[in-house]
Amino acid sequence: GNSVTQMEGPVTLSEEAFLTINCTYTATGYPSLFWYVQYPGEGLQLLLKATKADDKGSNKGFEATYRKETTSFHLEKGSVQVSDSAVYFCALLNYGGATNKLIFGTGTLLAVQP
Amino acid sequence: NAGVTQTPKFQVLKTGQSMTLQCAQDMNHNSMYWYRQDPGMGLRLIYYSASEGTTDKGEVPNGYNVSRLNKREFSLRLESAAPSQTSVYFCASSEASAGYNEQFFGPGTRLTVL
Numbered sequence: 585g586n587s588v589t590q591m592e593g594p595v596t597l598s599e600e601a602f603l604t605i606n607c608t609y610t611a612t613g614y615p616s617l618f619w620y621v622q623y624p625g626e627g628l629q630l631l632l633k634a635t636k637a638d639d640k641g642s643n644k645g646f647e648a649t650y651r652k653e654t655t656s657f658h659l660e661k662g663s664v665q666v667s668d669s670a671v672y673f674c675a676l677l678n679y680g681g682a683t684n685k686l687i688f689g690t691g692t693l694l695a696v697q698p
Numbered sequence: 699n700a701g702v703t704q705t706p707k708f709q710v711l712k713t714g715q716s717m718t719l720q721c722a723q724d725m726n727h728n729s730m731y732w733y734r735q736d737p738g739m740g741l742r743l744i745y746y747s748a749s750e751g752t753t754d755k756g757e758v759p760n761g762y763n764v765s766r767l768n769k770r771e772f773s774l775r776l777e778s779a780a781p782s783q784t785s786v787y788f789c790a791s792s793e794a795s796a797g798y799n800e801q802f803f804g805p806g807t808r809l810t811v812l
Contacts, residue, residue, distance in 0.1 A: 588740075620803075627702070627788055627803035628741075673740060685756070686801060688740035 586611045590674050590689035597664055597696050605659040605692045607648075607674035615676040617641075617650050617657040618686070622671040631659075631672070669696045700724055702804035704789050710810045711779045719774040719807050721789030729792045730772035731756075731801065732764060734785040741788065747772055748794075779811045 591606040609617065616635045620628040632641030637652035646661045657674060674689040702723045711717055723730065728749045733741040743756030747766040761783060763775045772791075776783060787807045792799040 625805070627805045628790075629803070630800050633800075685743055685746070686741075688742075690738055690740040 586615070586676060586678050586687045588674050588676055588687055588689035590672075590692050592690070593671075593693035595692060595694045597694070599666055599696055599698050600663045601696075603659070603661040603664045603668075603694065605672055605674075605694070607657045607659065607689060609655050609657065609674075609676050611655075611676055611678050613678060615678040617648070618675045618677065619646070619648055619657070619659050620673040620675060620688075622673065622691070624670070628673065664694070664696045666696045666698050669694055702789055702791055702802050704787075704804040704807050706807060707805070708808050710812065711776075712812050713780060715779050716775070716777050717779065717809075718776075719787055719789075719809075720771070721773065721804060722771045723789075723791040723802070724770065725791060725802065726769070727791040727802075728769070728794050729799070730766065731790040731792075732762075732772070732774045733788045733790065734758065735788060735806070736785050744774065744787075776809075779809075781811045783809065784811045785809060 587610045589608050618633045619631040621631045622628045632643040634641040634650035640649045648657050648659045671691045671693050673691045675686045677686050705720045731746040732744040735741050742758050745764040747753045750769045753764050765773045789804040790801040792801045
């Protein structure tokens with residue numbers, strides 16, 4: 585079946601450090617891939633997406649490239665800020681039949697210290 | 699534009715009590731979803747409604763019922779709450795459930811069952 589595996593957190597970084605959060609997936613066919621972010625006390629927000637192999641999603645300085653050969657979609661940011669502290673979820677959407685469902689990873693907590 | 703709203707924000711129940719979580723969206727979306735979020739498990743789909751008048755089970759439907767009251771509203775009911783249902787519940791909506799369609803999330807309801 586479809587599944588998403590993310591690195592466990594928490595990830596603790598100093599401001600301006602480089603961020604990588606690893607995400608790998610298992611799926612049949614050609615899923616779309618997403619990163620969602622959840623700030624403290626809020627719901628999830630879509631951060632970026634990629635719908636086909638080799639696509640790069642980007643938003644707010646974050647990037648992730650859809651790598652079909654390694655079934656990965658790692659999240660990166662060159663210089664994190666305190667305001668990036670949140671939980672990050674990798675997710676996939678696989679097309680099948682009349683209804684598609686999002687499959688989420690377990691989430692990775694990022695804490696950025698000043 | 700409120701997006702997806704949920705009530706209540708917090709709730710404490712005793713085992714065996716019942717309650718209904720309310721969700722409404724003002725984006726004219728066809729599809730709505732209920733997820734639960736538990737530590738170390740990411741988000742899991744409880745029920746979804748692909749369109750007004752239809753509902754289907756997700757990954758973890760046991761102990762829950764849903765009602766798609768109209769296009770805007772999708773409620774989740776716990777008939778006899780159990781401690782295992784202590785969780786954070788998120789409602790989401792999307793334009794349609796088939797094809798690529800971003801899901802928009804509400805702020806969540808934190809439920810504790812004693």
